[in-house]
Amino acid sequence: MSGTDLLVDGVTLTAGAHRLVEDVSLTARPGEVVGLVGPNGSGKSSLLRAVYRVLRPSAGRVGIDGADAWSLPVRRLARTVAAVVQESGAAFDLTVREVVAMGRTPHKRLLDGDTPQDADLVESALAAVDGTGLAHRPFDRLSGGERxxxxxxxxxxxxxxxxxLDEPTNHLDIRHQLEVLGVLRGLPATVLVALHDLNLAAYYCDRLYVLRDGRVTASGPPAEVLTPAMLADVYGVTAEVTIHPRTEAPQVTFLPPPPTGPAKSEHNPEQRAPS
Structure with missing residues (x-):
């Protein structure tokens, strides 16, 4: 596994008269984990779909090692780009091992069988996500997190x-969130990931791009991007941002708004109930 240079250059995506993403540019290099963050509906998933070639840009381009992603042969693209998406509700009538082995398909010719190398890669991939014990279970009987x-x-x-990856930590307990993101952090590949959890994004991502209403409003290292002013402006929340003494990563603490509704009257011992 190696990395590739990703360039998203002025990409605009539309659905009818509605603009999903407008004039977005970003870069990601081999060995980097680049995060997309932003509120629901900000365009993160749409932008990812343009990168793994499901949504064609109406303007701009997606470049993979200098080549336009939409000009690449399907087989080459399948060998280069892998996607983990949110809409993964397909009920495979397969065992877990068979589902993972499907990842080897782009590297095979028609009717090729599995090789010992394929088997080793499947075993390694399962072990990386703490899935070795799931290998023989039916995929369609797993929990959401196991799937x-x-x-x-x-x-x-x-x-x-x-x-x-589009929200890869969805459905995962905290241990598996940390393990999965740790695996991604250690890959030589280029990783582009959309995350909701800003503290996970701060720790595991090299750079962040903040999307709001389909546009990039901030980008850079997490310590530069995750500021109280940005969080108030983009998310509409009050937060404190500190540097964690052990991880040295930004730590976001969200502060709840004051309670709303009628104020509670203070108890007055001299006040008597009407007779």
């Missing part, structure tokens, strides 16, 4: 040079 780990393992078995 998510299996789909990430399938992407790892594909050995892409560009890995695109």
């Amino acid at each position: 998510q780990r299996v789909l990430i393992a399938r992407a790892l078995a594909q050995q892409p040079s560009l890995l695109v």
Whole structure:
């Protein structure tokens, strides 16, 4: 597994008269984990779909090692880019091992069987997501979190040079969130990931792009991007941002708004109930 240079250059995406993403540019390099953050509906998933070639830009381009992604042959694209998406509700009538082995398909010719190398890669991918014990279980009987780990393992078995993930920590408990993001952090591949959890994004991402209403409003290292002013402006919340003494990453603490509704009257011991 190696990395690839990703360039999103002035990409605009439309659906009818509605603009999903407008004039977005970003870069990601081999070995980097680049995060997309922003409120629901800000355009993160749409932008990822343009990168893994589901939504064609109406303007701009997606470049993969200098080539336009939409000009690449399907087979080459499948060997280069792996995606883990949110809409993964397909009920495979397969075992977990068979689902993960599907990640090897782009590297095979028609009717090719599995090789010992394929088997080793499948085993390694399962182990990376703590899924070895799931190997023989039916995929369609797994919990949501188990399915998510299996789909990430399938992407790892594909050995892409560009890995695109849309909320990969959905449904995962905190231990598996940390393990999965730790695996991504250690890959030589280029990783582009949309995350809701800003503290996970701050710790595991090299750079962040903040989207709001389909546009990039801030970008850079997490310590420069995650500021109380940005959080108030983009998310509409009050927060404190400190540097964690052990991780040295920004730590966001959200402050709840004051209670709303009628104020409670103070108890007055001299006040008597009407007779």
